[in-house]
Amino acid sequence: QQQVKQSPQSLIVQKGGISIINCAYENTAFDYFPWYQQFPGKGPALLIAIRPDVSEKKEGRFTISFNKSAKQFSLHIMDSQPGDSATYFCAASISGFQKLVFGTGTRLLVSP
Amino acid sequence: GAGVSQSPSNKVTEKGKDVELRCDPISGHTALYWYRQRLGQGLEFLIYFQGNSAPDKSGLPSDRFSAERTGESVSTLTIQRTQQEDSAVYLCASSPSSGRETQYFGPGTRLLVL
Numbered sequence: 001q002q003q004v005k006q007s008p009q010s011l012i013v014q015k016g017g018i019s020i021i022n023c024a025y026e027n028t029a030f031d032y033f034p035w036y037q038q039f040p041g042k043g044p045a046l047l048i049a050i051r052p053d054v055s056e057k058k059e060g061r062f063t064i065s066f067n068k069s070a071k072q073f074s075l076h077i078m079d080s081q082p083g084d085s086a087t088y089f090c091a092a093s094i095s096g097f098q099k100l101v102f103g104t105g106t107r108l109l110v111s112p
Numbered sequence: 113g114a115g116v117s118q119s120p121s122n123k124v125t126e127k128g129k130d131v132e133l134r135c136d137p138i139s140g141h142t143a144l145y146w147y148r149q150r151l152g153q154g155l156e157f158l159i160y161f162q163g164n165s166a167p168d169k170s171g172l173p174s175d176r177f178s179a180e181r182t183g184e185s186v187s188t189l190t191i192q193r194t195q196q197e198d199s200a201v202y203l204c205a206s207s208p209s210s211g212r213e214t215q216y217f218g219p220g221t222r223l224l225v226l
Contacts, residue, residue, distance in 0.1 A: 006154075034214075043116070043203050043217030044155070089154055098143060098162070098207075099171065100215065102154035 002027060004092050006103025013110050019077040021106045023090035026071065030092040034100070035064065035075050038087045047088070048075070080110045114138070116218035118204050124224045125194055133189045133221045135204030143207040144187050145215060146179055150200045158202075161187060194225045 005024045013019045023033075031052055036044035050057045050064040050073065057064045063076040077084055087107050091100040117136040125131050137144050142163045147155040157171040161181040172178070176194075181187040191198055201222050205215040 036217075041219070043205070043219050045217065046214045049214075091155075098160050099145065099157035099168065100147075100155070101157070102147075104154040105152075 002101050004090055004101050004103045006090050006106060008106060009104070010107045011109070013077075013080045013108065015080065015082060015110055015112055017080050017110075019080045019084065019108055019110070020074060021088055021090070021108070022072065022074045023103050024070075024072045025092050025101075027092070027094070028071070029094045030101075031095050032093045033064070033066065033073050034091050034093075035062075036089045036091060036102075038089065038105075044089060077108075080108075082110045082112050084108060085110050116204055116206055116216055118202075118218040118221050120221060121219065122222045122224075124226065126226055127196060128193055130190065130192045131194055131223065133191075133202050133223070135187045135189070135206075135218060137185070137187070137204070137206030138216055140184075141206035141208050141216070142184050143209060143213070143215075144181055145205040145207075146187070146189050147203045147205065148173075148200045149203055149220070155203060158189070191223075194223075196225050199223055199225045 034049035035047045037047045038044040048062050061078045066073045087105045090103040119134045144161045146158040149155045159179045160168040176192045179189045201220040203220045205217045207213040207215045
């Protein structure tokens with residue numbers, strides 16, 4: 001019940017296209033859902049995060065869509081660029097319990 | 113300001129040896145986390161420190177793993193009698209408080225157990 005399932009495992013998108021990564025969870029106590037971006041040899045860095053009181057959050061080219069009833073959330077990268085090529089992790093946590101539960105990651109390659 | 117730093121960046125050891133991994137959190141951050149990232153997998157929570165509270169050790173995989181933190185500064189993760197399955201990247205993160213704050217990650221220590 002603590003798992004966060006992420007798909008796809010890998011994704012190839014052409015420059016300018018839309019990248020979509022999906023995550024699903026079971027534990028309804030989760031109330032914080034961040035996305036992290038990780039480049040090779042680096043630690044993950046927070047990209048964008050959402051709480052369940054909103055259905056969508058947008059920051060620049062990055063949008064999180066959240067479906068509380070379906071227990072799913074997704075990351076959309078608009079106008080994908082080669083510099084977006086990285087591994088993306090979704091995560092979830094519960095207030096008062098600080099550990100993040102991570103998905104297994106999606107390796108995104110944006111072709112020029 | 114400086115981010116989270118970890119040392120060593122790489123560590124190769126022989127099976128059965130003990131290793132110590134160090135994390136220097138961002139100054140002023142009261143919360144510190146250790147995660148493990150196996151090749152091609154997501155991050156697994158290991159342990160969490162918050163100020164002077166008892167640490168949350170619920171993610172430590174065995175009693176060979178332990179961690180300490182000195183006040184609100186440096187933390188050390190120790191793995192005793194290393195096994196080949198301990199090979200992974202060990203990531204440290206810190207955050208300003210125990211709320212739902214952003215966790216800032218260090219670059220990790222890549223551990224290879226031969």
